[in-house]
Amino acid sequence: MTRELIPTDRPPEPAGRKVADFRPSLVLGEHSLCPGCGEPVALRILLETLQELDLVRKSIGVVGHGCYGSFVRIMDVEVLQCLHGRAPSCATGIKRMRPDVGVFTLQGDGDMVNEGLQEVIHTAARGENVTCILLNNGVFGDTGGQQTATTVLGQRTKTSIEGRDARQHGHPIAVADIVASLDGVAYVARGAVGTAGSVMRTKKMIRTAFEAQLAGEGFSLVEILTMCPTGWFVGAPQGPDYMAEAMERVYPLGDLRSRPLRRGDD
Amino acid sequence: MTRELIPTDRPPEPAGRKVADFRPSLVLGEHSLCPGCGEPVALRILLETLQELDLVRKSIGVVGHGCYGSFVRIMDVEVLQCLHGRAPSCATGIKRMRPDVGVFTLQGDGDMVNEGLQEVIHTAARGENVTCILLNNGVFGDTGGQQTATTVLGQRTKTSIEGRDARQHGHPIAVADIVASLDGVAYVARGAVGTAGSVMRTKKMIRTAFEAQLAGEGFSLVEILTMCPTGWFVGAPQGPDYMAEAMERVYPLGDLRSRPLRRGDD
């Protein structure tokens, strides 16, 4: 690696082929999330997937309460910003009235596994033909980093300041595993956004989930582990490593319930 | 069998040894539940267990909303009649302030698997040292027999009049299996009260659950399948058979999570 810097303030001359743009055109502007936050990456691959599946003018998102709530302003798809925890129920009402539209939720672990645990389980068992996206960072990021139902043992949060202790604070809940065990469910997977590879694998999971919905196969859930350096009290650069060590051990990545393979394309 | 009748209007002469009384002394009076209802049997074995474990003056029950709600008047233990679905949370508050008391909930499937699904899962994962008793009859008995989250496929209810259909009404949820899969849980079992044998096995499960609590091992749950001939639209005599055929197939009986054996007595 030479010490010389390559100029990066304008497109190259002679012209190269642009293979990745700053952000998908469905992202309307800047977000104000923390440095190193994983949620904007999840948003990007979600919106890219909608574009790739040609769902842009055929989709409705239902967004819960968490830092990702501010995406409502910058995601160029129709959105119902719903009450904390209630996205799966709102999505149910929407999907039943608009069965031809791709309906998805965007929720955090606080939203889905704390406040709205019963909504997602009931919706899944009902076999509701919607896709839920869980952004799991193991904390209530938006309120400043308190313990959620997915905080792993030992993790320090504002309300488990000495680290989550099983006797005092109980055990974390792997909601995707619960959902995967239910009848009525078409597809469940857990991805992450800590590395380029995991981002791409996660994007494929999102695609598979939407494909299941479009095929009318029933409920789908993609859990995405996202970095929250602020809530974890770690530096932004350490986010992916902390995530791999602390969270991926408890929440292993991969498909938890696969849909019958019927795609020829990948 | 002779056609001759044995007189049964007073104790026998010469005196026999009484081996089973009408009801445990902790049942204070008559209930007004339907003919053939399974819930009073569950109540009886629960109270007998409290007596056998010498917990009568050391226990608090938390009762949800369902037909069993009327037991509050006739069960001679301290009771908090709580809001529909909220018994595990109320029990948590009680147990934390009275750690030496045996704390249990009495809930139906409507109460625990519909309205309060998230309460029981969170309480279990928290490892709360309480015992939850679920009376699962697959319907909201108390409101006249509508579909609950545990109604089995094909079952006719007032709100699934042609039988529960997976596409329209979704799939039943086996809450005990979910709970059994969680960390923080000491003991989970599923019994029934359709036959004398199942009643006795279920009673042993209740005992094991309380023993786990007394040993401070964490959360315990005993699901009990109970007959609801009224809500099932079957004759009272057909209750146990209907239960075996329709429900026990979907909800098999037995221990789902065992506590470490450390008892010498049985």
Added chain:
Amino acid sequence: MTAETTGLRLMEGAAAIGESAILAGCRFFAGYPMSPFTALLEHMSKALPAAGGVCINAESEIEGVNMALGAGATGARAATGSCGQGIALMQEAIAEAALNETPMVVFNMARNQQDYFQATRGGGWGDYRTITLAPKDIPEAVEHTQLLFHLAELHRGPTILYGDPLLAQTRVGVHLRRIEFGELPPRDWALDGTTGGSGHSRQVWTWAMGKATDPGPGPDRHWRDVAAKFDRIAETEQRSESGYVEDADTVVVSFGSAAKFVEYVVEELRAEGHRIGWFRPITLWPFPGPALAAATRGARRVLVFELNAGQMLDDVRQYAHDRSAIRFIGGVSIHESGLAYGPLLDAPRIRERILAAAAEGGR
């Protein structure tokens, strides 16, 4: 003359209300059993799918109301319902729908009249109001049902029917027909999924932040706008009814089923020569204050009869012509089951209370 010629069908109140909702275009219903609301849920679970709609056995009230909110946000005519504790659980979402302006109808088939504050003051969060109609009998409930769907869409927000066990469970002969209430604005706010990628994709949000490329008013202005809307509704949607108030020296104020009993008793007393009149708010919110003030202008006594500890009383005190003339003659009265009215809802008892209060000296 037979039923065919009279056009009357003998129906349980809950079924009549359900059929009326379907006539009004209701296509989504989600509810959770609770007496006496259960009868409506059971009816809808049969009748709505048959009419091409969707009825979901919601797994809880919170899920039910949020499903209805989602359905309502697509522009479908959506409804839910419950009573008492169940409505309490829905308060957060009812407020949300009021503040994000999603139409839906909430059938509060209450167990008694103890939930007047719940219906009129909400208890959700923020500055919101809900149009609340309290019919006095089943024929009126049938009409109110359709009116509520209309008003919910016209003003974009949740509207409430405050019913009771008598309205839910009594059977009477009813006429069912679709009532027209006039033009409605276009449903251009409804989510249908088609505006993605436009830079102006639709959004339903109580904070009304809009999109980065098309900013909304934000909570400060939006909530002030909503408050102003409720002020306008308060002006235009008041409904009330009265009888014999012109020359009455005693006016009895009551609502819902109780008002039907009061009206019956007052008729009797009038026939006997007593100078008594009655006043009934039909909309509990907006409370028909000016009409009450007018109706009580000449009265020496304003008696308030409601089956609770005195809740509508708060509104009567704000508007009765002379506050010092008010006497409370209602009270808590509950069936031993806790699920229905107690013995105070009875014409002879009400008669006694009115006569006793009317006999007391005026101001």
Added chain:
Amino acid sequence: MTAETTGLRLMEGAAAIGESAILAGCRFFAGYPMSPFTALLEHMSKALPAAGGVCINAESEIEGVNMALGAGATGARAATGSCGQGIALMQEAIAEAALNETPMVVFNMARNQQDYFQATRGGGWGDYRTITLAPKDIPEAVEHTQLLFHLAELHRGPTILYGDPLLAQTRVGVHLRRIEFGELPPRDWALDGTTGGSGHSRQVWTWAMGKATDPGPGPDRHWRDVAAKFDRIAETEQRSESGYVEDADTVVVSFGSAAKFVEYVVEELRAEGHRIGWFRPITLWPFPGPALAAATRGARRVLVFELNAGQMLDDVRQYAHDRSAIRFIGGVSIHESGLAYGPLLDAPRIRERILAAAAEGGR
């Protein structure tokens, strides 16, 4: 003089309230994060276990309030809290605690004053009331916290602190000490598990059915008894404060932090010779109606300043000496984040509004 000699500790309001709760004997707390309540939860999660109590990170507001209800039923001093939507979710259980007579304290650290109806009219279910204190600043909040635990136990039911972001997040020097409020009745109602097998085992139940061998009053009588209790509380627990009302031709009514601003402005205006006074309900329920009537007897104008669309207004209209003298000068005003007050909560703005309204002709 140093902090040691003055006894002042610089504390965030939330922490001061939390410490005061612990001094009052609070031993159970369960809450769920929501700004600005979060700060109190975080404080309790550290401080309460250290003080020998239990603080649970409740998984949701509904779970939190029901945990507190369970803990309260054992006789422990228990509390929970939230704001806005979170309190909405708690309404069912707050009503339950009021009707089954379980003491607990609910810290409603509200985002603004738009939840007055929520606090005073509940929206749970049934005829219940909750004593609600609205402190104007942190020192008063510290005192109110202890008073609320006392009143909750004295009257056996939930009591509410109506706070706001200023009370939660401002830091001031506070004195912390345990305040004594006098004798309390024995806790013979508390569940401790010991009365099983007696034929009279204790029971906590809103229906108050009692045991087959020891029947309770049942809902009809119990709910009437509870309503009567609330009537008594309404008589005895009204609290209010006023200034310069004796000779005021304009009285400004406001509550909570806003009242502190109004008081400040009125002081200024008095110093400039304006005949203006102020009145502050300290208990939002019971609303100090008679005191307000007395304070407004001589006034030509009664101005209501609250940071909402006009909610306390309903109470002022019921009690102000002359209803026609009332003018609303408050309004919705929200920070762009939706989480705190907007620009209207500001002394110069309030001054303008008071002066403008005072300049208008009286009745």
Added chain:
Amino acid sequence: MSGPETAVVIFGIGGQGVQLIGKTLALAATDAGKHAMLAADYGGEMRGGPSNASVVIGAAPLRALPILPAVDAAIVANHKFSGVVPERLRPGGLLLLNSSIVDATAAGETHRVVEVPATGMATELGAPQAAGFILLGAFAGLTGLVDHDHLVAAMTSLLPPYRRQHAATNAAALKAGAAAVAGAGAAI
């Protein structure tokens, strides 16, 4: 019969089909072009105990309240409530008793008592569940409020599919009830 509306209350216990009798009466009247109201005294959910039904029938839209201040007639189906002489029965009102199990001596002096051994008759018909329809048939016969054909049609349409086989015996019970009081007729 006082005024243009006739009010009758039926007393029994849960399971006796009191609500079905009430519905049949109200539906038959509606089908016959009258205005009818049926108010049930419910209460507990799924519990035993008393079950009453109040029916009001009139020629014009009703002004009756769903909780009746006074009734013109009472049908008493069960001995458990033989002590209940309806307080609200107007003087001279009709008191129709199932004399198989209800003791007529408890009835007051001021009412017009008619006894029909309904349970016994129903057992003779081989349909013990149909005692209520015997009483209803008798009531219709006594008052002329609704005719036999409308009663049969209403009863038939109200039976759930799995009870259709009872239609014929119920119809016979209605007829037998009417026959038992033939001659005792005249309006209440």
Added chain:
Amino acid sequence: MSGPETAVVIFGIGGQGVQLIGKTLALAATDAGKHAMLAADYGGEMRGGPSNASVVIGAAPLRALPILPAVDAAIVANHKFSGVVPERLRPGGLLLLNSSIVDATAAGETHRVVEVPATGMATELGAPQAAGFILLGAFAGLTGLVDHDHLVAAMTSLLPPYRRQHAATNAAALKAGAAAVAGAGAAI
């Protein structure tokens, strides 16, 4: 200084430690036996953007409101807000600027402007994060509201365990700030 209470507002952006500076000032004053109030202008949860702190110090219980109608002094830490000449600064009030990054020309005529190149000085001290404490030291030096020792003690007690190592440089920054304005003193 108007009246017995002194009000100061500190302007900056999130991450500059504005809240810590405010807390240090208020805590030092409290520890010194005065009455103090600190009001933060929060708002969004976990978002960037402006961060202000208002501090009021007095000898007796305060009557100040948590949203100040007027302030006696303003400390401006960041150029992002150099345009903000606090409207509420009383005429003659003290405007203390971090002149390393804030342009003094934007300040109004009616205020007493003091410039301290805090960022530059902090960098020289080898502690770029301590610029705020330089300003605080200067402010204390200018106003005499709190003494150095109480400031150091307060700052030290407010540092979280994992930042204890900053205590010494922060103390040095406080001292350097005071030194930079030595002589410019006198009450505001």
Added chain:
Amino acid sequence: MAARGTLVIDTERCKGCELCIAACPPGVLTMSGEVNETGYRYPELHDGCTGCTACQIVCPDAVFAVYRFDQT
């Protein structure tokens, strides 16, 4: 066959559900022809009870007390 056990049957409490009939291993219970005060048929005991308590265990309405004759 000498019965090893016998019952006291509180017939007035019986709700006629017949669960005891199916539960009795030797099948010595049959339903009555008569009904009790509440209108329900109730179980009657024939010879051959073993005192096994199965009937009491399954009965929801606390109708049975069971006695055993010790075989010493």
Added chain:
Amino acid sequence: MAARGTLVIDTERCKGCELCIAACPPGVLTMSGEVNETGYRYPELHDGCTGCTACQIVCPDAVFAVYRFDQT
């Protein structure tokens, strides 16, 4: 080594989280010494970019556009 790819870096949007640095397979990104307007250091590109887009994929703040030089 002739670079197979290159970037446009919108440095003003960068929040300095350094996720791109770790993500770059050939390790051709380093953080700047200077800070941007908001006060964050940002990535700078050295020779050897392969145009693999890993940096763009992991960046939360949409700082990168990636270009590839076709090797035909």
